[in-house]
Amino acid sequence: xxxxxxxxxxxxxxxxxxxxxxxxxxxxxxxxxxxxxxxxxxxxxxxxxxxxxxxxxxxxxxxxxxxxxxxxxxxxxxxxxxxxxxxxxxxxxxxxxxxxxxxxxxxxxxxxxx
Amino acid sequence: xxxxxxxxxxxxxxxxxxxxxxxxxxxxxxxxxxxxxxxxxxxxxxxxxxxxxxxxxxxxxxxxxxxxxxxxxxxxxxxxxxxxxxxxxxxxxxxxxxxxxxxxxxxxxxxxx
Numbered sequence: 208x209x210x211x212x213x214x215x216x217x218x219x220x221x222x223x224x225x226x227x228x229x230x231x232x233x234x235x236x237x238x239x240x241x242x243x244x245x246x247x248x249x250x251x252x253x254x255x256x257x258x259x260x261x262x263x264x265x266x267x268x269x270x271x272x273x274x275x276x277x278x279x280x281x282x283x284x285x286x287x288x289x290x291x292x293x294x295x296x297x298x299x300x301x302x303x304x305x306x307x308x309x310x311x312x313x314x315x316x317x318x319x320x321x
Numbered sequence: 322x323x324x325x326x327x328x329x330x331x332x333x334x335x336x337x338x339x340x341x342x343x344x345x346x347x348x349x350x351x352x353x354x355x356x357x358x359x360x361x362x363x364x365x366x367x368x369x370x371x372x373x374x375x376x377x378x379x380x381x382x383x384x385x386x387x388x389x390x391x392x393x394x395x396x397x398x399x400x401x402x403x404x405x406x407x408x409x410x411x412x413x414x415x416x417x418x419x420x421x422x423x424x425x426x427x428x429x430x431x432x433x434x
Contacts, residue, residue, distance in 0.1 A: 242424075247329065247426065248426060249424055249425060249426030250364075250409065250427075252423075255419070257419040263416065263419070297364070299363075299364075309354070310356075310366070310422055311366075312363030314362055314363050
């Protein structure tokens with residue numbers, strides 16, 4: 208069974224803390240994505256990566272960074288968490304080609320910043 | 322980025338048909354997708370349609386594509402309470418060296434007895 212695993216389902220952090228959200232996929236996919244999901248706003252792309260050590264900014268990269276040292280792992284980093292980063296974070300992966308729209312999602316990580 | 326448009330809510334009675342509509346942006350999109358998100362879970366691919374098709378049927382699901390109007394719809398026949406979820410329309414847009422799925426805001430389908 209193919210899987211995208213996000214390390215934490217629920218996190219509570221304080222303003223200013225550094226936050227790591229980890230995502231691992233076991234499908235040997237080239238593409239990996241981080242989205243945030245907020246009510247009424249749908250999914251907004253933060254960063255994506257189409258290869259190891261490659262990263263591209265999405266629509267809302269401010270306040271975030273990412274790391275992809277290994278093909279199966281894509282990490283989202285909040286250098287200094289702020290309350291407006293309270294959200295649901297979804298990781299996804301896909302193959303590299305034009306069928307890249309077939310994304311496989313993790314269960315999500317709900318982050319609360321106090 | 323440009324917007325994929327969907328209405329935010331749809332309420333139907335159990336046993337009725339549901340129709341969720343979407344307007345996408347890029348007439349050259351090769352594939353168009355419908356994803357389903359159940360409460361507390363990530364998104365799962367529900368169905369997709371290739372752009373050279375007008376219609377695709379899969380059991381209770383029917384996808385209609387109007388390329389001229391860039392309009393996509395998902396019809397769920399005999400809607401059940403288990404169909405209550407958020408439904409996302411998505412298209413693929415080129416970005417740099419890859420292709421990026423772009424999602425609508427999602428339509429919350431509420432099925433009541």
